Amino acid sequence: MRRETIHAWLLLLPALVLLLAFTHWPAIATLIDSFYATPHGSRSPPFAGLDNYVGLTQDPVFWQALRNNAWYAVATIPTSIVLALLMALAVNEALPGRAILRMAYFLPTMLPMIAVANIWMFFYTPDYGLFDRIMAVFGGGRHNWLGDASTALPAMIAVAVWKEAGFFMIFYLAALQTMPTDLREAASLEGSSRWNYFQRVTLPLLMPTTLFVSVNAVINAFRVIDHIVVMTRGGPDNATTLLLYYIYEAGFRFWDTATAATATVVLLTIMALAAVLQFGVIGKRVHYR
């Protein structure tokens, strides 16, 4: 073997070991565990074949978690991306107090999700919470935002969008800052309208950022459940149970490790499909400079 090759592998080794030990091996172990029943006491678990998967499809709560998560993803991903882009465009312009505005937009990102959830719990408190007080001024009634099955999931979505949009804005802002100004000058010389310029020049140039942001948004839609744990614990009547929360409950509340492993495999599959879709289909349309 060539010396350079050995060097290359040696340099890769630390990262590779960590990746294998903490990412790939757990994923494979989960897949294996999903074919075994939950061990009780010190007995080793019996092989269960596809029983766990069949059991999962028969659990209405699992399907509800999937449905909830689908709505959650459909609502949070585009909203937070569009909002991030709008905020980035706004604070990219030269206007007074720009630094403060940028910071205000970015602030939610800097707060830990646990803190955010607790603040929003107060916003959502019925009768004397922030939202109900504001709405009372306009003659609105009482809203049990988190305790009503029809408003609980939208309430969770609002928290997620609020938390995420600022984070994605930073990436758009960075991309906008590096955009060469001569493009804009050339466009204005040609008499191009602002909208036309945005549509034909800015947006395509932002595509790599959009891909990156959307990958992150998809991951977060399935990964971040801190606010669920703090605010609703999946309730009322599973209205806010997302897939990862379902896994957490199965694994650490019910000690049903087999179901948890099986649902984790489903989650991994969804994430893998999303990644293939994003990099394979959208990735082809992204123009890297």
Added chain:
Amino acid sequence: MIRRRTVLAAGVSVMAAPAILRAQDAQKLTFYYPIAVGGPLQTIMDSYCKAFQQESGIAVEPVYAGDYSQTLIKALAAIKAGTGPQFAVLLAAEMHSLQDQDILVSLDEIGLDADGKKWIAGFYPAFMANSHADGKTWSIPFQRSTAIFYYNKAAFQDSDLAAEKFPTTWVELAKVAEKLTKRDASGRVTRWGIKMAGDLGNAQWTFGALANQAEQKLMNQAGTEVYFNQPKTIDAMAFWRGLTTEHHASPEGVSNWGDLTPDFLQGNAAIIQFTTGGLPNFRAKATFPFGVAGLAGKDSPHTVVGGGNLYFFKNAAPAERAAALRFARWISAPERAADWSIKTGYIATSPAAYDTQALKEYIAKYPDANVARTFLPVATGELSVHENQRVYKVLTDNIQACLNGNKTPAKAMSDTQSEADRILKPYKKA
């Protein structure tokens, strides 16, 4: 040359050594405990352990492990990894689930002499309700509470109600709650008559009290059967829901446990069903006169107990188990139980504790602290079955569906029953 086998042998003996040492003498114990109420509990616990060491020479290291569910998760994980504590304070209602995990050792197996049996008989029976299974005793009460009502006396007065005469039946309670509910000119409610928690982790406790009020047991002693579709259980659910739909005295949807305290302190709810552990906090923060009352019942007052018990684990060596038991006896002695009750707001676990000078004086000063104790004779054990958390979740989901108006009480309870039956099927012995 050192051969591999020698190294291995040496390694094994080194690893085995602590286990041998542990078996020979129990000079050091570890136990996990949760904190679920306010106050400097860690300092108090540390001081107990220090005092115990001076008396017995056994060092007990108390490990604060978070809330109840975190403590359970940590204890289970540590035991499975082979480095677990010898005993722990965990929810009294978890007895059957802990047996599912096969980690408990019963007090009978550790060894109870005549004195020990007398000691166990000395606790309030209501606090031992979740301790017996298979003819054995699996835990002893430590930090215990019951569900009680806190009510705003000022609200009673401005609604022309006698603050000293709290209702004892459902009919009376509903009437009083209706009167306490206040609306402004636009019809918007400014004060609710009554609020009870329906969120996950608390709904089953609220409901356990209601079912007992209808005089219905929710499970058998073995924790293998549940009685949710009984007419009396449905009555209990219907009463809860009816406070909103019939009496308009409680808000629509689910109320969170965490909101009850601010709701009460802000005057947004005139009566709340809460734990005895909340008393010191209300005493410190309420800006209005408030009272403590036993929960009403369908015909007469009934309530449910709550809180944590001391459990002993199988993984401990015999000497360690004995030492842990000794500590349990020491810490539940009347003087300590009285001290713990005064400092935390929990109910002392034995009648003997209430005969101590310290607790007598305390109760003379704060009669409110004694109300919950007087309702212990009409208190039932918590809902406790195998796969406890799973059954809790099913029950909570259905209660929430009912409170949201998506299921009738009868439908919610029959759904709970069929799902719980499915969960408990493997535990039913023919």
